[in-house]
Amino acid sequence: MWLPLLGLILGISLGLLTEIQIPEIYESYLSIAVLAALDTLFGGIRAHLQHVYDDKVFVSGFFFNIGLAAALAFLGVHLGIDLYLAAIFAFGVRLFQNIAVIRRILLTKWSERKNQ
Amino acid sequence: MKKTKLLKVPSRGLITISMVSLVLGFILAYSYSISSDDTNKNANVSGFQEQEKYREKLVEQKERNKELNEEIIVKQQKVRDFEQSFVESEESVEDLVEEAELLRLLIGDIPSQGKGITVSLEDGAYDPSQENPNDYIVHESHVFKVINELKISGAEAISINGQRLHANSYIRCTGPVIVVDGKTFPAPFTIEAVGDPKVLLASVNLGGGVVDQLTSDNIVVTVGEKDLITMPALRDDDYS
Numbered sequence: 001m002w003l004p005l006l007g008l009i010l011g012i013s014l015g016l017l018t019e020i021q022i023p024e025i026y027e028s029y030l031s032i033a034v035l036a037a038l039d040t041l042f043g044g045i046r047a048h049l050q051h052v053y054d055d056k057v058f059v060s061g062f063f064f065n066i067g068l069a070a071a072l073a074f075l076g077v078h079l080g081i082d083l084y085l086a087a088i089f090a091f092g093v094r095l096f097q098n099i100a101v102i103r104r105i106l107l108t109k110w111s112e113r114k115n116q
Numbered sequence: 117m118k119k120t121k122l123l124k125v126p127s128r129g130l131i132t133i134s135m136v137s138l139v140l141g142f143i144l145a146y147s148y149s150i151s152s153d154d155t156n157k158n159a160n161v162s163g164f165q166e167q168e169k170y171r172e173k174l175v176e177q178k179e180r181n182k183e184l185n186e187e188i189i190v191k192q193q194k195v196r197d198f199e200q201s202f203v204e205s206e207e208s209v210e211d212l213v214e215e216a217e218l219l220r221l222l223i224g225d226i227p228s229q230g231k232g233i234t235v236s237l238e239d240g241a242y243d244p245s246q247e248n249p250n251d252y253i254v255h256e257s258h259v260f261k262v263i264n265e266l267k268i269s270g271a272e273a274i275s276i277n278g279q280r281l282h283a284n285s286y287i288r289c290t291g292p293v294i295v296v297d298g299k300t301f302p303a304p305f306t307i308e309a310v311g312d313p314k315v316l317l318a319s320v321n322l323g324g325g326v327v328d329q330l331t332s333d334n335i336v337v338t339v340g341e342k343d344l345i346t347m348p349a350l351r352d353d354d355y356s
Binding site: 003004005006007008009010011012013014015016018021027030031033034037038040041055058059062063066 | 128129130131132133134135136137138139140141142143144145146147148149150153
């Protein structure tokens with residue numbers, strides 16, 4: 001149980017210590033990557049609560065979504081279209097949905113426990 | 117059960133989740149640090165405030181300078197008074213004092229007042245037959261000629277469009293305007309000189325002299341006598 005937490009702390013410290021500067025046009029990539037990561041994370045939590053969690057789906061979804069979002073943003077920058085907006089929109093909607101589902105599940109669990 | 121799991125080699129799922137959380141943490145922290153860098157860049161707003169502060173300081177300093185300059189003028193007046201009293205006591209010092217006075221006028225340390233002449237230089241009227249407008253506008257060389265002539269004829273103090281000249285003055289041509297000690301003046305140029313009007317007028321109006329030369333360069337020269345020309349002492353601000 002401690003290993004993921006350790007990984008998180010290690011990742012945060014690494015990110016804070018990195019001094020690499022990226023050009024301003026590529027900053028949208030990063031924001032999309034953040035969104036994708038958060039989306040997948042909440043998706044994983046939801047799947048876990050719904051007892052349909054699968055390691056492979058989660059991990060592949062995590063990295064694939066990040067990659068896809070970055071690719072979309074890249075394409076958008078080179079085509080002159082703000083394609084990253086599509087990714088932001090999609091991920092934002094899914095993020096809200098996932099959180100809503102998680103909340104409902106937790107609420108039902110809580111009320112069930114209260115009734116018992 | 118949990119403890120044994122922790123001590124043993126962790127399961128594959130745990131490792132993958134650790135990897136995922138590592139990447140997540142990295143991305144989050146990295147984007148956070150980048151956005152905080154951006155806010156640092158936006159700190160120019162505070163730089164603006166700093167600028168304002170320095171400006172206030174500058175104004176303060178300038179006011180102080182002004183006060184000190186006024187003090188200098190008062191002190192110099194005292195020195196001159198002393199010298200005047202020397203003149204009364206010792207005849208031989210008189211020449212030296214006069215020379216000192218002249219030098220002071222030259223470097224613009226003391227105000228100058230008295231009779232004098234004005235010479236104004238104006239661009240010639242537009243002449244379609246002249247292809248080159250350079251042939252009928254006033255250049256800084258023309259101003260130089262007038263000033264040199266006036267200095268040679270003993271002008272105590274000279275000003276161009278109100279900017280008094282001192283020993284280290286410079287005049288520069290920058291296109292249609294001239295720069296005198298860092299201040300820009302357009303044509304027409306009015307050159308005022310304090311001195312004996314008779315001598316000054318005679319010297320500029322000399323046959324083949326300055327006025328003739330300028331007139332042949334298609335410049336409208338107006339020479340006039342003035343009963344009272346006042347030129348203030350130069351302050352440090354005026355030196356540039």
